[in-house]
Amino acid sequence: MEIDRKSYHLSINMAMTMDGKVTRPNGKWYGLSSQNDKFQMDFIRSQAEVLIIGKNSIINDNPITQIRYVKNSVNPIPIILIRTGVIPNDRNIFKNIDDKKPLVFCLENNSENIKNELTNLVDIYCLKELNPITVLKKIINLGYYKILLEGGPQLNYSFLKENLVHKIHLTIVPFLIGKKDLPTIVDGNENFLNFDTKQWNLVSCKSQENEVFLEFENKIQTQLSSS
Numbered sequence: 491m492e493i494d495r496k497s498y499h500l501s502i503n504m505a506m507t508m509d510g511k512v513t514r515p516n517g518k519w520y521g522l523s524s525q526n527d528k529f530q531m532d533f534i535r536s537q538a539e540v541l542i543i544g545k546n547s548i549i550n551d552n553p554i555t556q557i558r559y560v561k562n563s564v565n566p567i568p569i570i571l572i573r574t575g576v577i578p579n580d581r582n583i584f585k586n587i588d589d590k591k592p593l594v595f596c597l598e599n600n601s602e603n604i605k606n607e608l609t610n611l612v613d614i615y616c617l618k619e620l621n622p623i624t625v626l627k628k629i630i631n632l633g634y635y636k637i638l639l640e641g642g643p644q645l646n647y648s649f650l651k652e653n654l655v656h657k658i659h660l661t662i663v664p665f666l667i668g669k670k671d672l673p674t675i676v677d678g679n680e681n682f683l684n685f686d687t688k689q690w691n692l693v694s695c696k697s698q699e700n701e702v703f704l705e706f707e708n709k710i711q712t713q714l715s716s717s
């Protein structure tokens with residue numbers, strides 16, 4: 491399945507510890523990012539029209555998706571991808587919804603469950619498949635171009651595996667967790683093909699207080715988008 495690389499722009503934003511972990515040993519991230527990182531996250535959000543967030547991230551971390559620290563910005567619309575089960579309706583993502591409800595992309599066999607749990611809180615779209623290309627095509631079809639993916643690692647993996655990501659924003663926070671087998675920014679079963687062919691360009695590197703903010707651009711994606 492193909493997609494026109496010029497028809498969208500997709501960025502990932504993640505924060506990791508000095509030893510590359512993106513969750514605490516209890517599977518949650520809370521409290522490891524500073525106020526500067528929260529501002530940076532909101533700034534990146536303010537440049538997106540839609541925000542894809544993984545189901546497990548919503549269940550475990552219960553993030554607030556409204557922009558709080560960048561004045562006069564428009565909230566991107568959250569999109570949740572659910573293949574199985576549901577998300578409890580008490581999550582923050584369903585609170586203080588202004589004019590635009592979050593969107594749920596799901597499969598036919600699970601749509602009734604989702605309607606029952608999330609009626610009036612979300613707009614539901616049933617797709618034939620929930621692979622990254624089908625999802626991107628649906629987002630483009632709804633009229634959105636600037637897409638931000640905020641993890642988690644499984645969702646990042648599925649989009650990166652198809653080489654669909656233009657940019658990665660990465661914050662390094664000053665902690666070492668030490669425990670093996672905690673997820674990193676990308677959590678998949680197989681390595682990416684040709685991962686050692688220098689596909690990513692470092693385009694920005696800033697430090698602020700005790701953290702580093704990095705921005706990498708995907709060379710191949712950039713070339714395909716401008717050709």
Ligand SMILES: NC(=O)c1ccc[n+]([C@@H]2O[C@H](COP(=O)([O-])OP(=O)(O)OC[C@H]3O[C@@H](n4cnc5c(N)ncnc54)[C@H](OP(=O)(O)O)[C@@H]3O)[C@@H](O)[C@H]2O)c1
Binds near residue numbers: 504571621641673
């Ligand atoms: N440090 C950071 O910046 C950061 C950012 C975000 C999250 N996190 C951490 O990441 C943890 C969760 O990450 P995670 O990797 O377990 O889960 P995730 O990426 O948040 O969600 C993955 C789930 O989404 C559903 N899904 C639907 N379509 C998918 C697709 N095409 N590809 C992959 N998944 C799809 C799957 O559930 P179904 O098949 O059941 O529908 C899958 O289990 C959180 O607990 C949070 O602490 C950290």
